[in-house]
Amino acid sequence: MQMIHYSSCTAAKLYSLYKALAKAFLCQTRCLFERMFSVRTLEGPYFCFVMACLQLLFLLLMYQRSSSSWSGAFMEKLPDKWDYSKLHDVYFNLSFFSPASTEDLHHCPPKSPLLVGPIRVNFHNVPNMKRIIRKNPYVQRGGLYTPRHCVAQYKTAILVPHRNRETHLRHLLYFLHPFLQRQQLHYRIYVINQAGNGTFNRAKLLNIGVREALKDDEWDCLFLHDVDLIPENDYNLYVCDELCPKHVSSAMNKFNYRLPYRTFFGGVTAVTPEQYLRMNGFPNSYWGWGGEDDEIANRVNYAGMNIVRVPLDIGRYKMIKHGPDEGNNANEKRFDMLTKSHKYWKVDGMNSLEYKCISKQLTSLYTNITADIGEAPIEDKNSVPES
Ligand code: UDH
Ligand code: NGS
Numbered sequence: 294m295q296m297i298h299y300s301s302c303t304a305a306k307l308y309s310l311y312k313a314l315a316k317a318f319l320c321q322t323r324c325l326f327e328r329m330f331s332v333r334t335l336e337g338p339y340f341c342f343v344m345a346c347l348q349l350l351f352l353l354l355m356y357q358r359s360s361s362s363w364s365g366a367f368m369e370k371l372p373d374k375w376d377y378s379k380l381h382d383v384y385f386n387l388s389f390f391s392p393a394s395t396e397d398l399h400h401c402p403p404k405s406p407l408l409v410g411p412i413r414v415n416f417h418n419v420p421n422m423k424r425i426i427r428k429n430p431y432v433q434r435g436g437l438y439t440p441r442h443c444v445a446q447y448k449t450a451i452l453v454p455h456r457n458r459e460t461h462l463r464h465l466l467y468f469l470h471p472f473l474q475r476q477q478l479h480y481r482i483y484v485i486n487q488a489g490n491g492t493f494n495r496a497k498l499l500n501i502g503v504r505e506a507l508k509d510d511e512w513d514c515l516f517l518h519d520v521d522l523i524p525e526n527d528y529n530l531y532v533c534d535e536l537c538p539k540h541v542s543s544a545m546n547k548f549n550y551r552l553p554y555r556t557f558f559g560g561v562t563a564v565t566p567e568q569y570l571r572m573n574g575f576p577n578s579y580w581g582w583g584g585e586d587d588e589i590a591n592r593v594n595y596a597g598m599n600i601v602r603v604p605l606d607i608g609r610y611k612m613i614k615h616g617p618d619e620g621n622n623a624n625e626k627r628f629d630m631l632t633k634s635h636k637y638w639k640v641d642g643m644n645s646l647e648y649k650c651i652s653k654q655l656t657s658l659y660t661n662i663t664a665d666i667g668e669a670p671i672e673d674k675n676s677v678p679e680s
Contacts, residue, residue, distance in 0.1 A: 412468070
């Protein structure tokens with residue numbers, strides 16, 4: 294499995310390269326200093342101190358330039374500042390490549406040549422499904438896509454929790470399909486619907502999505518994606534960080550393209566199946582709005598991992614404006630539940646997930662799963678589960 298961009302998978306290789314370079318650099322600098330000053334004053338501790346400072350400076354510069362890991366610093370140089378006044382149509386140049394014959398198929402390059410950066414996103418017209426299908430002729434049944442001109446290096450499943458947001462779903466499909474094709478990924482979009490009118494449960498739907506998606510393929514990465522968030526820069530690659538769960542929607546327009554608070558983990562997140570299982574997935578017990586994403590952020594830490602974040606100038610998302618949803622009132626127990634999350638994360642999650650899969654249909658643009666997820670407990674709504 295190979296990461297496409299700013300991952301930490303090449304960290305070990307880069308470290309040996311860095312050591313070799315540092316050694317050569319040290320030797321050269323020493324000779325240069327000695328020649329410049331015609332003295333041997335740089336022997337011993339002083340020389341080591343100067344060199345250590347220079348190295349520290351070098352590492353700091355590299356780290357600042359990297360996006361989510363050290364290796365990012367060594368990768369392709371990204372623009373210092375993205376110009377969001379110059380936007381590209383998300384469908385621009387998508388049919389640029391003619392398909393290669395099966396014998397000529399090579400691995401897709403580490404950086405897709407189709408990336409353009411800032412994407413024009415607006416919600417003036419709601420696209421109808423027929424139009425989206427027409428614009429995405431190579432998407433296969435179930436919302437599956439695989440590049441035609443190279444062998445994708447990465448397989449990502451996109452999981453969207455859903456109920457009564459059909460208009461948002463159409464916007465998402467219109468933008469996300471070409472966006473992911475620009476990244477030359479092998480991907481599939483899953484929409485997980487909650488059956489009935491009971492209280493909404495986003496986190497449980499995502500657990501179901503993961504369970505169902507893993508029956509279909511060995512995904513490298515799972516993207517947990519709100520239906521109303523549209524990415525605005527195609528350099529925001531839909532791949533995982535191998536070491537840490539990744540917060541992808543770090544800059545949403547509704548929060549002025551900043552994090553609303555330091556530990557925010559809502560909207561769009563990316564985890565490998567291993568990371569997901571290590572944190573026992575998401576809690577099943579958060580019924581109604583709020584708190585489940587904070588609990589997930591806690592779980593990342595309980596499971597001994599950290600959150601990495603897409604830099605704010607790339608992790609930009611436009612949110613489709615909407616009013617409150619029926620059946621998704623604020624969960625009044627959420628603050629109390631959060632204080633107890635460290636006690637329950639090991640017993641409430643993938644290992645306690647129960648649902649009934651009502652249907653799994655392969656539509657032209659996505660895999661549509663509908664599940665009966667049960668109801669919020671009546672006598673003690675939103676109570677934390679028994680251990
Ligand atoms: N969702 C649905 N249908 C619903 C509710 C939620 O599909 O009825 C899904 C959808 O993918 C949405 C996600 O769950 O993007 C998260 O929903 P949310 O209501 O938590 O978050 P959203 O960003 O709205 O859509 C935030 C404003 C609500 C504030 C209410 C505070 N009391
Ligand atoms: C926090 C919520 C999160 C929510 C975030 C942003 O207060 O679940 O606001 O909400 N946490 C709690 O309530 C404990 S938003 O402005 O998107 O509606 O994601």
